[in-house]
Amino acid sequence: MRAVQRFLTLLALLAVGGCATVARDPLPSWNEGKSKQAIVAFVDKVTAPGSPQYVRPAERIATFDNDGTLWAEQPMYTQLAFAIDRVKALAPQHPEWRTTEPFASLLANDIKRALAKSEKAILEVMMASHAGMTTAEFEATVSDWIARARDPRFKQPYTSMVYQPMLELGAYLRANDFKVFIVSGGGIEFMRPWTEKVYGIPPEQVVGSSLKTKFEMRDGKPVLMRLPEINFIDDGPGKPVGIYRQIGRRPIAAFGNSDGDLQMLQWTTTGSGARFGLVVHHTDAAREWAYDRKASFGTLDQALDEAQAKGWTVVDMKSDWKTIYPQ
C-alpha cells in the first residue's frame, strides 16, 4: 500500500510540476556534514540500478540497536525503570521483599545500593518483574506503563525520548526498500508492544533478549507462560547470533552506540559488497547526555576505537543533529 501511495504521490507531483525537480531532503534533522553524506552515499550506491555495488531489495537488511541508538538510555535503561516500578507495584503481594535484598533497598528508593552489588541483583529484579504471568498479561502491563511513565529529567513519556534524526533515517531506508530491524540487548517483549507505533518497526522485526516461555492450557484456552529463566541475551557477541537466528541474513548496514554493538558492527561490515557501520556518539550534555568510555549504561570504548580504525561513521550528536527529539 505504501508503495502505491508513493507512486500516486509521484504521479501527482509530475502532473502538477511537469519537469520540476523533486528535491525534498529525506534527513532534515541532520546537519550537512560527513555523517549525513556518508549515509546518503551508501544508500545511493546500493540502490542505484547499474551501480557496481547494487544490492537487491530482499537483501537490504539494516539493524538498529535500541537503547542509546533509537532512544535515550540515561540516567538508566528504560526497561530497568519499568522493572523497578513493577517491583514497587507488586510489593504488597510480597511482604518478604521488605527484608530481602535487592528488593528492600529498591523499595526504599536506594536504587544504587540495590543494584550495585551484583549482576545477580539485577537479574532477580528482572525475573520478579518480568516472569510469572502470561505473555498477554505482560504485554498489557508494558503498554499501560509506557503510556503513563515519565522520564525523570525531561518529564516526557519515554516514547517521546526517541531521536528524530534516527526516525528519519529509518524512514529513509524503508523508502529505499530496506527492511529495518531492531537488534537490542533489551527485552524483546518489552519493546514489541510499542515499536510499530513509535518507530514504524513491526514486532516480527524486533530482535532482543528474552525469557523462556511455555505453552499451557488454562481453562481450555492456550496461553504462553513467561518463566523466570533466561532464554537468550542479545548483547555483544549475542547480537550476530540473534540476527542469524531470527533474520537469517547478514545485514548490510548496522547502527549502534555502545560496546554491546561491536560484534554486530563487525559482523555486518565484514560481509562482501557495500557495507555500512554507524556509531552514535553521545556528545550533547545540554540537549541529551554526554557519555562514552566511563558510562555505567551504554559504555562506548572499544567500539569507538574500532569505528575510528575501520572508518565506520561516528555521529557527533552535538554537531550532526539539528534536533534531538521529535517536536
Next chain:
Amino acid sequence: MRAVQRFLTLLALLAVGGCATVARDPLPSWNEGKSKQAIVAFVDKVTAPGSPQYVRPAERIATFDNDGTLWAEQPMYTQLAFAIDRVKALAPQHPEWRTTEPFASLLANDIKRALAKSEKAILEVMMASHAGMTTAEFEATVSDWIARARDPRFKQPYTSMVYQPMLELGAYLRANDFKVFIVSGGGIEFMRPWTEKVYGIPPEQVVGSSLKTKFEMRDGKPVLMRLPEINFIDDGPGKPVGIYRQIGRRPIAAFGNSDGDLQMLQWTTTGSGARFGLVVHHTDAAREWAYDRKASFGTLDQALDEAQAKGWTVVDMKSDWKTIYPQ
C-alpha cells in the same frame, strides 16, 4: 515494488479491457469443494473493507508447517536423508564410525536399525552432520546437496516434491497482503538456503528448530560456529513458543498436517476475530502417500480428531487437489 507492479498491471488491464471482468482463479490446482470454499471465504472476510471481521494487513500473519504441508515427508524427512548423506560423506574422516552405532548401521545402509533404537541415535546423527562448521559452510553444504539429491521414489529433486496447491495458497495469501511464515519442526538453517526460491518465503520468515551458534573471530574475520547443542525444538508445544519468539504476533491462519502442528493450530484458532485452521490429510497413495494415525513420520492422530471437533478445514489430498506437484 510488488504493489507498484500490481497497480501498473491493474492500470494496463483497465486500459485494455475497459470494464472486462478479471476473474482469474487464484487456486487453479484446487478442485471446487468445501476446502477451497472455506479458504476463499476466510480471505474474503478478513480483507473486504467494511467487513465486520476485517483484519488490517499488518496483522494478517499466516504460518505454514513445512514437512508434509508444503513438501513431502515420506519415506522419511528430507533433512534426515540429508543427515545420512552427510554422515556417509564425512565417514572417511571418522574411522571410529565403522564400529560405533548408530553410524556403523547407517554406513551399512541399515537405516532402520540405526535409527530405531532411540531418539539419542537420531540426535547423534544430526549433531555429527549439522554441527562443527561455520554457518556459511553449512549453508553451502545444504545448497549443494539440495541441488543434487533425488527423492528415492519419484527420482526428482526434493524441491520439486512441493505441493502445487499449497504454492498457490501461499501466493494467494501474499496477494491479499498476508505475511506468510514457515513454522517447522525441521532445522531453520536447513530450510533457509532455498525457501525464498522455492516458496517465495524469505529467510527472515522461516521459524524452525536450531542448534546453538557462537560468534568467533577466525583469522581476524567474524564467523558464527555451529555447536553440537540443541538451541530450540520448534515442534508441538514448541511451535507457539517459536512463533511468539520470532514473529511476536499471533497468526490468524495456520496450516499443518500432523500432531506436531496441533498446538500451533490451537494457538492460532483461539485468538479473537476471524481465524482459520487447516490440516492436510495425506490420502493419495497413488500420486503421493497415504498415512495418518500410524505413520512413523508425520503422525496425524489427535490433530485429526481435534480438526473434526473444532471445524478446522481438513484437506483430502486425493479429492481436493487436481495436481500434487508443479508441472
